[in-house]
Amino acid sequence: MANVSMVDVLFALPILVPSLGALLVLLLDVFLEENWPRGIFTGVVLVGTLGAIKYVSDASGVETTLFSGVLYHDPFSVYFFLIITVTAALTLLMSEGRLRQEGIENPGEFYALYLMATAGAMIFVAAAELITLFLGLEIMSMALYCLCGSAVRLSRSSESALKYFFLGSFSSAFLLFGIALLYGLTGSTQLEVISENLVGSNSFVVAIAMGFLLFGFIFKIGAVPFHFWAPDVYQGAPTPVTAFMACTIKASALGAALRVLWMLFVENYEYYQIWSDAVWMIAILTMIIGNVVALRQRSLKRMLAYSSVGHAGYMLVAFLAPMEWGGGAALLYYIAGYGVMTIGAFGVVLAVTAAGAQERDGDDITTFNGLGNSSPVLAALMTLFLLSLAGLPPGMAGFVGKFYVFSAAVSGGYTGLVIVGVLCSAVSCYYYLRVVVAMYFIPAEAGAGDASVAPTVGLSMGSALGLCAGAVLLLGLFPSFVYDSAKLIVSGLY
């Protein structure tokens, strides 16, 4: 850590911009008037981050690490920076002006924490050594715990914060223990050094370390068996935070997991078998449990929570499929598609519930009854997002994502896993279409709590949903654009 050069700082700008932005929000909050446009400021910060990412990606000809091997500076990081920032920005855009309705009373803190979580997510995914990885995870998680509880007067919000905090701490501790074991075995926290030194180590201890690391990642990804927090936390947290968790955080955790596990354990073939068996089991259980339990949900947010568990399962299938045959690239594509369609779906939930009651169970499925009549555009967009989540055309991004993932898995020899996957995805059609049934086939009952009154969609929400819908269609119709670059990006990993 001897010398920090200017180049390092410049290349770390995508992380530094939101971090400084977070501090600035807090600072300005002290000096400026009550209602200064924090949302717009945060948006500007995220746009600035995008600019920084552009700068970094233009300069990323040489693959290198920053700050003497703390952070990776490679296309893989840049891709995830982009995903994280774009999903964070879309979520921000759709929640603009709706924080009060969601019960968030200290917007200054909210935005600061939001930016901090974004920065933490980027550190998490770009970490080149395990302590930094843990640091990124904690920055992200601490901010998230607070964000979940940011609707301070709503007991469900506090409940979700506490639940997430307790369970999250455990998972962090396990991850840390895994890191400690690896350090004990190899004498380093650098991923590359560990990867080299791991050859010939005590394989029993390596397996335990691998298990602990997986535990930590699986928790953040929200896969079975560490998914129990997801429905409660997703339901209780304010909807923008839920969308943020479901997309941005999940993307970051998947990216980090892909890099770390792949570098450490796939490079070392003796561990590959254990690792792949474990992930195989987790993927199957995640797909089945996520999709089957989602069938019984009445709360839209809980349903989307279980659906995101199910999608984590599909993504783990991609995880398993060998990178050479497109597994990694499929995962990268899937994350992008999954991000936009999930944000879109949460956005519609936010729009519909915000207009209705702020009470408990304001996101019950009956809230959507008759939306097709009262607000046809919103209902059409929701249909597109749901079809995409179900993987049915014309929801093209979801369909092509599943296509990439499953075809990579088949070429990797996981045909059985893929059969389970497609059957689960057929099951998922039922609960996604149930929402469509509510919106179009069941008329709204006269009275409060349903969509007989058209929800208000402001400019910001409208443009966020429009962008998501456009992305769903374009990603699906021209998938090569993302997929081919994803393939190049992943090829840097092995």
Next chain:
Amino acid sequence: MEGLPLLSTIIFLPLLGAVMLYLLPVCKPASDSDGEVSRYTALIFSLMTFVLSVILLVAFVPEQTDMQFRESASWIPSFGIHYQLGVDGISILLVLLTTFLMPIIILASRSVKDGVRAYLFHMLALETAMLGTLLATDVFLFYIFWELMLAPMYFIIGIWGGKRRIYATLKFVLYTVFGSLLMLVAIFYSVNAYAALHGEYTFDLAKLQEGLVLSRNVQIWLFAAFALAFGIKVPLFPFHTWLPDAHVEAPTGGSVVLAGVLLKMGLYGFIRFAYPLFPLGAQVFGPYLALLAVIGIVYGALVAWAQSDIKKLVAYSSVSHLGYCVLGFVAFNVASTTGSLYQMLNHGISTGALFLLVGVLYDRKHTRLIADYGGLAAKVPVFAFLFLVFTLSSIALPLTNGFIGEFLILSGSFQTFPILTAVAVIGVILGAIYMLGLYMKTMYGELDESKNGDLTDVNSRELLVFTPLFALVFVMGIMPGPFLRVMTPTVESYVQNVQAKMVTVAQEELDYDFNPAEFSPDTVLSKRRGEASPLAQVRFEGGLQ
């Protein structure tokens, strides 16, 4: 004709019309409260599509047996996926059937009162999906269009359907999705097997047909996956239960398009994909498919006989009639396959017309129970006449179109499956019993003045709907020649090709399997080192010379 991508135009013109319904200011509900302008707009677009497809038929060269009017553009290069279209003697008449029925359905959409614009939107979108399914020659593109057919139909049944519409429409979607997703896995498997053999990914149907050489064992599994998807769609006997529900709940137009075109997609899938790709699997499964088809024929007819609801009766008669089509195809000789294709067209016309007639009655009296009618012939003679003609066509009376199709099917399939065909003939008799029984109970007998005294005969618009169908019944029944000429050369070469493959491949009995389960770290390791995968070497040494 040069320069204009005719097939793409035909496919996407209806979709353009659908979008136009929402873009044109005259179609806005404010200025078009009864949906009249929207109906005309949709009608114009569907008619233009029909005209284009007639141009296609005129320019089509029947003697050329491979794909014509090809279009190809690279879409997802890393997987060898192309936007690739083509038409041959097998698909062209089905395309015409689709574009021919759509204006009729739109003309008959007067009974849809609420949300006319959305209804027409879904209809036109559905037409695009169906045409795409028929014209795609890339497996991926086919699959997309195939799945795209679901969403509009789901809405058509779900929004404009009857009382149990939600149950019916979800059942329809879930049945279909389960089948088609398993087919997707089989597609992946085939494409990967092709890539293992030839070193490149492709979804091009022609290439896959040519180069995909798989052992009997693998083919059986892959064929089963395809057969499940297509069998559900047809629907074959144990998977048919979604169909009566969907038919009964669907609005008239939905039923017509379902019976007229959508069901044929299943059989078309067998013809275009399952058989040529997996001839050995087809050889193994052929007799079982024939058995299921015959069970469907007899069972469908018996159940139809027992129905008290006219629409349900016609729906079960569809199960029975589609059974003939499947039987004819799996018998797999030129006569029976031609007959099967011909019968698909006939079924589209006669059953489509019957559903329209049921719709006419339902619009007036809001009941479909046979018991509620009787003696209508005296009250509504024109209606009764039309009903008689389409009933006779449906039971395949000579001089009607149904006769030609059934005759070809039965005479062809007798050569392959004599006993099964003999059993299938029972279905013909049963068909006459239940259809004529239906006619007798509704048209003859006492007219209940209190119930049906105010029934009015078909009006001029409805007459306009039925005239082309009426004409086709006799044209296709008396002069089948022009129609058969279009398809026969293609069918001949198709049957020969697939049969040749069944024989040669069976003789060689390839002794290797593509087995991705053998994926191991060693394979990855050697791949990464740039060596040929040991697995791949095994595969190549195995048998492909």
